[in-house]
Amino acid sequence: MPDHVTLYRAPTTTADADEIAEWLDPRIDATVDVEPRLLGSLADDDLAEAFAASRVLSPYERETGNTMVGIVRYEERTLEAPERGGGVIYDGFDVQDALRRRLQSPMEELHIPLLDRRLGTWGTHDARWHKRVAVLGKPSLVSVPGLYEAPAKPEAYYKTKQSHAMMAGDAPPREVLENQVDGEFLVEDDPRTTEALKGYVLAAYHYLETGDAFCDVEGCRLYDAHRQPALLAAQLSEPAFCERHAARYG
Template identity: 30%
Template sequence: MLNIKKIIIYDEPTVPEIKINEVKEFISKTFHVNVEIRPNFFENTNGEIFQKIATTRIFELKKPFEKHNPTVQEIQMEESNTDNSQNEERVLYDGFEFQKIIEKFISPNESNQEILHIIFTNKLTCTFDKSDYRYHARALIGSNPTIISTTGIIEAPAKPKQYYLDLMTNLKKENEIKEKYKGEFLEYNDSRISEVVKGYLLQTIMYYETGEVFCDDKKCRLYNAHWQKDLIYSQLKNRKLCNKHQQKLQNIVNH
């Protein structure tokens, strides 16, 4: 039986490519659960949240998180919800610290295990990996609330190796190189993002229900893709769960 009684999805207006009503229908039909769409999470919060989010900015990629003391300008940028994803000076945020702050601003009436909150954001969330002692971009910060970074979907899985080699030798021809590899990776304002988002929603809901993270099978939508080619295959070309996870899904929704 599904433990979740309701899912609340908070839209991200800076990414109109996400067909939010289509996403809602997909989740409703897949899990037979009540899904509610709400505006961007930050629209109905007070100014305090922007100051707190600014404290989660990352400035040292090779050091564990240190709380940042934000400037007035940085706080104002958070308030404007500026999409800096395509700027050269991209802002990075510690995903777990970001998540903790979001959790504090969820109404106590809706802060329980039966309501899953999923927040879309254009902010690039990252987590610190002690295996190589550096931050890595993440598309998904699981648990409740779940954070799905639309920028992370594009930036976290790596593009083809040859693409990076071409850029290193012909940086001035970046647009030509992008055109050469067009279709092989997701880009900003990419219409395919909406379909990929469904896969990330499957991942977070299945994780929340079962406690099991991802899948090792590239043919499964629960596969944690580290390369864009694998993301495109699992979420756009195959669009299915593996037999194991399809059976788990059936067990969850039918009992």
């Protein structure tokens, strides 16, 4: 049961950790602090190699990791200057383990870094990697790019992408698709980012407090949405919680 939560900033993103902490603090029975970027403070000689070893190599291959010198150097540069990174997916549980070993926090402390990295977990049911918004546990990782990319976009987005590929022979740039497709979904640097992340940060606390990962009621802030419209309904619509979780966090 955590009695102290530390939320870490992701300065290369639009996520406002201070606003999230203000929202979280009165809802939980724990103190909430905000600290600078976690990966910057933990960047020891081996962390870059740990990230290189956790790289997802293919959507359909379980094996991860490329620790060639050039890749490790890339990870070193990205730890120092995160705005230079992007596009790589990392095994969320491997990253979690690497950070856990460095934090070595007592049971009553919960660390929640907001990350500018893309995280994935292996799906044993379909033998492929899936991007994730959150990897819960100690520490609990919340991926800001995952908020835009993990939940599926409206069907019209994929139909437009397929149609363009058939006509032009390749997929259009993401920015073009986002401008062409009607439908509600989050995009990179979306002004709704901070609001949409609040439920995932609360879920990190909720998981350690109760043992339940997410709520199964659509529309609740603790619902783990697999599609963008459901994510927006859960995080941006009223009521904020289902009846059960409103009694605890409302």
